[in-house]
Amino acid sequence: MGKNTTFTGRRWRGGLLAAAVLTVAGCSGGGTVSGETAKAPADPADASGTIKVLTHRTDLVQNGTMARYAEEFNKVYPEVKVKFEALTDYEGEVKIRMNTDDYGDVLMIPAAVAKNDYPKFFAPLGTAAELGGTYRFSDKTEVGGKVYGIAQFGTANGFVYNKAVWKKAGVTAWPTTPREFLADLKVVKAKTDALPYYTNFKDGWPLTAWSNSIGSVTCDAKANDKLAGAVSPWREGSELNVIDSLLYDVVKGGLSEKDPNTTNWEASKGMIAQGKVATMQLGSWAITQMRDAAEKAGADPDDIGFMPFPVQKDGKYCAVLASDYQQAVNAHSSHKAAARAWIDWFTQKSGYSAKEGAVPALKSAPMPGTLKDFVDNDVSFQERSEVKTGEVNAIDNAAEIGLNKPDYRQKLIDLARGAQHGSLDDFFADLDKRWNEAARTAGS
């Protein structure tokens, strides 16, 4: 028996040694990056090779829409073959793949990558001065004067609502204050069978849309940058205080669904289209999807409307434009020119953003039809400044709050409907405390 144990003991140590060796080997993955700019070829015939495009739009890859874009692209660049790889859990999978060199030639920059790490993963696309004139949102991926990503498109933020339901309740004008918004929802509840507001609590991510309204309250494109530091973001009268108080009051007033833990995003599209739900806070990208849902359900797509966040500054509404995923070129790609050609073509010529009803990344392109109400009503568009996004995200992660994660708003909703105990003021005070502490440590 004694001998036996020493034998296994030796093997165990051998196993550990092997594990340690492999551990060290595993850590040294990832080759060096040249930092050479991915330039589009001057002559389309010069670009060649097979490029792989990673995308989160599984729906568009499955129904062949992306393949049709690639066909169009091939008319200009005949030598480039474009392959798509659609990932259902895009963020989770790409993040892990980025530990290797093989993460496609073109990809959407995952939110998990810290801004300062961009040069280690992506090829620069040009200087800020070069790209800033052509594209919106290019400062989001600017590191050291170079830009690493081009937005697919952007979205304006606001509330998707069913016009017919609101009209039935007798409300035709957009609310101008949070209080008015709440009063309107109450009327909707009283006069129609519709649920005034749907949180999409279970799926979670729709709750993060509320954060995209940062800047709408004070009409300040730099509002998000101002969060960098120990600034108590939830203090009285601040952007986040107004935004999150509104959500709290909506839920507290019993104006949202009874059992939020069983909500369903896919079903919610049909519900708002058929007038079972009156309002949802979302980006303008959602309008086309809701209208599609309305068509499928036999309802009138024109009933789907979009209203700005209910706050006015000097008698005018503000809508913040935030960028969607940014497309980047893998620094390890061997077909950088072809990859860049695809990004430029897809952003400028494909008609993708217009079809999605989104705000084009190309500055010269017009606003989409889905935002016609905003343009007609003179809503002022604020292109969100992203200069300090890296710092803000670092603080946000260090504080484990998650402005762009559902968790803290889920807790807010639980507080509002009494499923958890505590007051809103205490909750905000705690968030402020965590944010400020994290700002002091993460800033260093």
Added chain:
Amino acid sequence: MTETTHTAPAKVPRAAASPGTAPAPDGSRRGGRVLRRLTPWLFLAVPLALLVTFTYVPVGNMIYYSFTDWDGVSPDRHFTGVDNYEQIFTRPELFRVFFVSFYYLAASAVQIVIALYFATVLSFDLRFRNLFKGILFFPYLINGVAIGFVFLYFFQDGGTLDSVLSWFGAGSDHAWLGDPESANTSLAGVSVWRFTGLNFVLFLGAIQSIPAELYEAAQLDGASRWQQFRHIIAPSIRPVLSLSVILAVSGSLSVFEIPYIMTGGATGTTTFVIQTVKLAFQFNKTGLASAAAVVLLLIILLITWIQRRLVPDEKVDLV
């Protein structure tokens, strides 16, 4: 045991080289010995390689990450010593989630009792007994993700549970996943539904290994069913019972997929593993999350060790 198998073949070449027989050429003899030494390792090579690659390397990596501030993506990571562990033990909110485990612990007690009851009943002659065995084991075969989705509809406002209750005139207006207490109870209920089958099969196997004469003798002596259970079945399945308890405790501490899929940890249903996953993949604190995983591993090892100490593995000797 290993000793005998090791020494026995080692003696053979020595016997062959005894005086009188022609000594074999030195090279081939050594080659033969090396090969003989190597043979078990050759057989073991593939499983060992798999074991090391998929178990020890990841665990080694995890332990290594737990001493760094890695964010999960960045090629840079800094060694931070025991800082992550210090954080885990100085932030009470990271440990508070263990209270949720009590719901699952209570549920596993219920689960073991149910499984034991059915295993006992179905080990006697009963009509449709194989059918019932199948029915009871079936939930365990279903993928956890599918179960999550099924029960999401089940608990929905006006869903299956509500409509079934309304048939019996007990139509409730209760949001099952609406508040922490009922949400956790509901989720623990789902886990009972799912894992009873596994316990059941373990118990059934143990019970069926009891010699039938014992029951016969007991029956002749006029023992009731309860007495048979109390004095024959219960003592003879003790090792399996204690194994089930260990599995139940470690399972309750590391509950993950059912609450993650059904509520995503909202409304106070966050378990320690969900919290760890969120730290790693939402807040990019892979280092801290690895440390949390190591701590969970140590806690489970500790509890198992204590349990083995309190209830030592006795050899069951019935006959």
